[in-house]
Amino acid sequence: MAVKINPKRIRKDFPIFSRERKLAYLDNAATTQKPKCVIDAEKNFYGSTNANVHRGLYKISERATEMYEKAHEKTAEFVGAGGMQEIIFTRNATESLNVVAGSIGKTLKAGDEVVLTLMEHHSNIVPWQQLQRKGVKLRYVGFGKDGKLDYNEFEQCIGKNTKVVSFVHASNVLGSINDAKKICKIAHENGAIAVVDGAQSVPHMEVDVKKMDCDFLAFSAHKMLGPMGIGILYGKEEALLKMEPFLYGGDMIKSVGKFEASWNTLPWKFEAGTPNVAGAIGFSAAIGYLENIGMQNVRKHEEEITEYALRKLSEIGGLEIYGSRNAQDRLGVISFNVEGLHPHDVAALLDEEGIAIRAGHACAQPLLAQLGVNAVCRASFYVYNTKEEVDRLCKAIGKCKSILM
Ligand SMILES: Cc1ncc(COP(=O)(O)O)c(C=O)c1O
Structure with missing residues (x-):
C-alpha cells in the first residue's frame, strides 16, 4: 500500500533547493533536479x-x-x-x-x-x-x-x-x-x-x-x-x-x-x-x-498534487487545460494556455516569481497541431514539489493576466 511522502523532507536532499530558496521547479518533464547522493x-x-x-x-x-x-x-x-x-x-x-x-x-x-x-x-x-x-x-x-x-x-x-x-x-x-x-x-x-x-x-x-x-x-x-x-x-x-x-x-x-x-x-x-x-x-x-521512496509512493504523491493542481488551475478563468481532468489517468504533467497570452510571455513572468515551467512546442509538434495550437505552458511535478508551489503557480498566473491583458 502506498505511503504519504514528505516533499519538504525530500527537498533537503537536493543541494539546488538550499541555494535557490525561492525556486519552484515545475519543469520536471524536461529534466529533474539531482539529490546529493547522485x-x-x-x-x-x-x-x-x-x-x-x-x-x-x-x-x-x-x-x-x-x-x-x-x-x-x-x-x-x-x-x-x-x-x-x-x-x-x-x-x-x-x-x-x-x-x-x-x-x-x-x-x-x-x-x-x-x-x-x-x-x-x-x-x-x-x-x-x-x-x-x-x-x-x-x-x-x-x-x-x-x-x-x-x-x-x-x-x-x-x-x-x-x-x-x-x-x-x-x-x-x-x-x-x-x-x-x-x-x-x-x-x-x-x-x-x-x-x-x-x-x-x-x-x-x-x-x-x-x-x-x-x-x-x-x-x-x-x-x-x-x-x-x-x-x-x-x-x-x-x-x-x-x-x-x-x-x-x-x-x-x-x-x-x-x-x-x-x-x-x-x-x-x-x-x-x-x-x-x-x-x-x-x-x-x-x-x-x-x-527508498518507493515508486508506488512517488505515483501517489504526484496523483495528489496533480489532482490539486487541476482543481486550482480550473478555478482560474480563461485557462485551457489539455487532456483528462482525472488525475488517475495522467502523470503530474499539465499543459495549458492562458487565453490571449503567449506561453513564452507567461513563462517569462512566472520566472520573475521564481517559478520554472516549460513553454513552447514541448517537442511534440504533431500533438500540438492536433490540439490546434503552436505552443503551450507546461507545469510538471516530482517528488519534491508541494501544494504550496501549486498555489504560487496559480497566483502568478493570475498576476500575469492582470499585467499582460
Ligand atoms: C515522451 C518523451 N520521449 C522522449 C524524450 C526524449 O528524452 P531525452 O531528451 O532525454 O532523449 C522526452 C523528453 O522530454 C519525452 O518527454
Whole structure:
C-alpha cells in the first residue's frame, strides 16, 4: 500500500533547493533536479575509481567495470528485465529510440509499415521518418479531447504490413498514461514489434517490462533524478540477439579482421566506444534513492498534487487545460494556455516569481497541431514539489493576466 511522502523532507536532499530558496521547479518533464547522493556518486567515481571499463587489467579498472556492470543489473531489476544482458546504456531516450529505429530499420523494406501515435515526442517520430527513404510507411493513431488514445484505431491502422508499433507510454504534453500492455498485445497479435517510449513513465510509476510484454523500452536517467548523458534501452534478449548493432567500433566486437568483424555478447554489442561510466554509477544511485521512496509512493504523491493542481488551475478563468481532468489517468504533467497570452510571455513572468515551467512546442509538434495550437505552458511535478508551489503557480498566473491583458 502506498505511503504519504514528505516533499519538504525530500527537498533537503537536493543541494539546488538550499541555494535557490525561492525556486519552484515545475519543469520536471524536461529534466529533474539531482539529490546529493547522485552528485556524490558521480564525483566519487572520478575521484577514486576513474579508469576505462572492460580493458584494464589493474585494480581500479576492474572496480570501475564491476560498478558499471552493477549499474546495468540495478537498472534491469528496477524495470523487471531478465538481467543486465537486456540493458543497454545510451546517451538518452532519444538515442535509445534511434538505436531501435536504426537497427530494426536495416531489416525493413518498401511497403513495410510503422505505427506511431499522434502523442509522440519528436524523438519517437523523427528516427522512424528516416525509414521513409526506403519506402517504409508511417501511420498514426489519434487521440480524443480527453487525451485518450483511440484503441480501436490501433486495430484499424495495424495490418499485415505492420512491422513495428512504437508509442509513448505517458505523454509529455497531455500527461495521458496509455495502456502499454494492451497496445503491446495488439502489436504482437499482428506479428509486429512493440517499442515503448518510457521517458515520462519510468520516472513516475512502477514499470515492469515483463508484465507489459514490450520488446523495447527507452528512457532517460536525467528525468528520474539521475545524471544527464545517460539513457537506457531495454530490449528483450531474443530481439537483441537478432538485431544488428547500431554503432560500430571498440568494445562492441568479439574479433576484428581486415575486412570483417564479429560482435560481442549482450549488452556490449550495442555499447560501442567508451561509455558514460560515471553517469551509469550516478544513475544507479538515483534508482536507489527512488527505491527508498518507493515508486508506488512517488505515483501517489504526484496523483495528489496533480489532482490539486487541476482543481486550482480550473478555478482560474480563461485557462485551457489539455487532456483528462482525472488525475488517475495522467502523470503530474499539465499543459495549458492562458487565453490571449503567449506561453513564452507567461513563462517569462512566472520566472520573475521564481517559478520554472516549460513553454513552447514541448517537442511534440504533431500533438500540438492536433490540439490546434503552436505552443503551450507546461507545469510538471516530482517528488519534491508541494501544494504550496501549486498555489504560487496559480497566483502568478493570475498576476500575469492582470499585467499582460
Ligand atoms: C515522451 C518523451 N520521449 C522522449 C524524450 C526524449 O528524452 P531525452 O531528451 O532525454 O532523449 C522526452 C523528453 O522530454 C519525452 O518527454
